[in-house]
Amino acid sequence: MLGGKELRHAISMASRWTWASCNLSSNLYRWNKTFIHTSSCHRKCELTSKRYQVKRGKYNEINEENIKFFTELLGPHRIIEGESELEGHNTDWLDTVRGASSVLLKPKTTEEVSAILSYCNQHRLAVCPQGGNTGLVGGSVPVFDEIIISTNLMNKVENVDTWSGVVTCQSGCVLEALDQHVADFGLMVPLDLGAKGSCHIGGNVSTNAGGLRLLRYGSLHGSVLGVEAVLASGEVIDCMTAMKKDNTGYDLKHLFIGSEGTLGLVTKIAIHCPPRPQAVNLALLGLSTYENVLKTYVAAKSKLGEILSSCEFIDRSSLECVEENLKLKPPISSHEYYMLIETSGSNGTHDEEKLNIFLEDVLGSGIVDDGTVASEPSRMLHIWGLRERIAEALHHEGYTYKYDISTPLSHFYKMVEDMRKHLGSKIIRCCGYGHIGDGNLHLNITTDEFDKEVLNRIEPAVYEWTSKVNGSISAEHGLGFKKRNYIHYSKSSGAVTLMKQMKKLLDPNGILNPYKVLPDE
C-alpha cells in the first residue's frame, strides 16, 4: 500500500496524471459524479411535505402485492427498497427538498416502463420519473411516497447517422457520456450544462434544458426530432423520427419536451447533433460597469457573428464565492463584472483573426478593462469551471435560494442590486450570473440554513418584479415542485386552464409526477 509520500512521488512521476488530478476543477465529470453521491450526506433536509405543508393526493399506498409484481417484472436486483437506501434519490442535490419514497425501480426497456405505468395506473400508485436527479426546482424527487422510476439503466445509444448527424438513444444516457460517444463521429450534442456528468438526456428533454450553448444551437424544441414516451396508462406514444422535416399532423413530441415528466415518461429520443467544432476559443473578460457588459455583448454579436457560441455573465460576488469555497483561482484580477465569450468554428485561423479584431476593439475602446483568452482544452476547462461550478460553490455556504429568470437585458442586473438592498444583512450573499446572451439571469441568495423569514422576503417579491417587466419566472429550470404555484406570474389563466385539461386527458388519475408543474387546486 503506497504511503502518502510515495504516492505523491508516484503521482508527480506520472506527469500527465498529475496535471489531470491537480486540476480537478477541469475534470467536471469526476466532480459531478462524486458530488451527487455525497450531497445527500451533507445535512438531512426537512421533509418537503412538512416544510411546505403539502396535502397528499388520493393515491394508494404500496403494499406487498405491488412489490411482488415489480420484483417479478424486473427481477430482485432492479428494485431497491427502503428509505435509507434511497436517501440520495429522495433528496435533490441542493438539499432543499426531501421525499419519503421507499421503492425505486430500474427498467431497462420501454416495454418494462409501459408495464410499470400500466400497473401503477390500475392500482392508483403515484410515480416520480428520475434521471440524473440534478434538477434545481425539486421536480426530480418525490414529495411523499411516489415510486421512483429511474432511467439509470436505459442508457443505450441505438444509432448514430453520420450523414445527417441524427443520434437515436434511450433516455437514460448521461449527457457527457453521450457527447463523448458522438465525438468519435465528429459530432456534438447541441446542449451543454454544468450537470453534464450526471444528468440524463431524457431529463434534459423533459425539462427543455437550456444550458451554455443555447445561444448558438437553439433550444431542444428545435434540435430534438423525435420522442418516444409512455403515457400514464402504459400506452407507448411513438413519435420517433430521424427526419428533420415532418409536418404530418399535430407535433406531439413538443408536449413531452418541457412538461417535466407530468404528461409522459420519455423513453427514447432522436436528436440532431451538429458537427463538432474544429476550433474553439474562450475569452474571459473583466468589466467595470453593467453598461459596458451590454456594449460588449452587442459588439460580440456583430464582430463575432456566426462563430459566437456562448456568452455568459458572472458578477463579482459569484466569482468571489468560487474563489473562497472551491479555491479556484481566476486568471485575471478582480472586477465588478466578468464575461465568458466562446467562439466555435471550422477554421482556427479565421476564428482567431475575428476574435483578435473583436478583442482589440473592446479593449481599445475601454469597454473591457482586462481579460485573457485561451484555446487549449486544459485552460478552457479551467475557465469554464469558474462559471459551471458557481452553484456548487454556493452550496458550500449552506442553503441556496435559487431563481432563474428571463428579463429584458436592460433590467438584467438591476434585479440583483434591488434584491441585495431588499435583503440587507439577513443573508450571506446575493449574487447574479447567467446566460446573458439569452437574457437569462440566475439570481442566487445564500443563508446558513433554510430560513422561512428570508424566503418570505424573497418570494413573491422576485416573481412580482419579474412579472412587472414581462419576464419569465423560470427561464430554463422549469417549475418542478418549488415554482408550481407561481405559474400565473408568467402565464395567463386561460393558458393554465388548458394545461390542466391536457393533464387530465393524458393522465386522468394524476399518477405522473404529482405535485409538480401545475399549481395546487
Added chain:
Amino acid sequence: MSLRVLVGVKRVIDYAVKIRVRPDKLGVVTDGVKHSMNPFDEIAIEEAVRLKEKKIAKEVVAVSCGPTQAQETIRTALAMGADRGIHVEIPAKEVEKLEPLHVAKIMAKLVEQEKADLVVLGKQAIDDDSNATAQMTASILDWPQATFASKIEKTDGELQVTREVDGGLETIKVKLPAVVSADLRLNEPRYATLPNIMKAKKKKIAKMKAADLGVDTTSHFEVLEVADPPVREAGIKVEDVDTLITKLKETGRI
C-alpha cells in the same frame, strides 16, 4: 548581479486531450490535435518572469525546439512576460525523434551565444516523461544543477533551492551560473492577460536551425512499438468470503 535567464518551452499535446495511438503503432496521433505549452515549462517561465519582477533577472529569453507551430508556444511565453524568443526549427517529421540530448546540446550552444547566467527548464515533458534535458544541459556546460525545484531564493552569487525528493524536501545551494528544473509546486503560472497578449505580438522571435548551432539531430533510438495501456477489466462479484479467498488464491494474489 542581474541575470540573463534562458527558459526552455516545449509544445506538447494538451493534457486535457484524449490520446490516440496511431494506426502504425509507432506513435500517437498529433494531426489536428490541440497542443499547448508543457505545464512544467509554464512554471519555468513564470519563475523566470518573477525573477525579473524582483529585479534579480534582467532578461528572460524563451527557447523552443520544434515545428513551425512552436512559435505559438513561444508567443505564450512572451505574453507571460518573456522578453524575446528563439525558435530552433525542427522539421515536422523529425519532431518526434528529437531527444533530450539534442535539446541539451542546443541549449548549451545557446547559453554560449546569449551569454546566459541561468537556465530554467521544466522538470520533464508530459509527452515523453524523460526528465533528462536539465541534467544533460548542466553536464554539457559543466554547471551545477538544481532539479525538482519547489522554491528558489537568490543569495550573493548563489541560488538556494529547495528540491522535492523522495524523502521530502532537500535544500541546497548552487553557485551561479546554474541549471534549474521546475517542479509542480514551484509556483502557479499566470494566465496571459489581453494587453500582454497584444504586446507579445511585437516581441522578437529569432529563427534558426539545429545545424546552425552545430548540433547533429540524428536519433539514437528506434521506437519499436507504441500501445494503449491494457483495458481495465471488469471486477467480479462473489457470493461469500470463502469464494473470495478461493478466487484470490487462484489468481495468485494470496
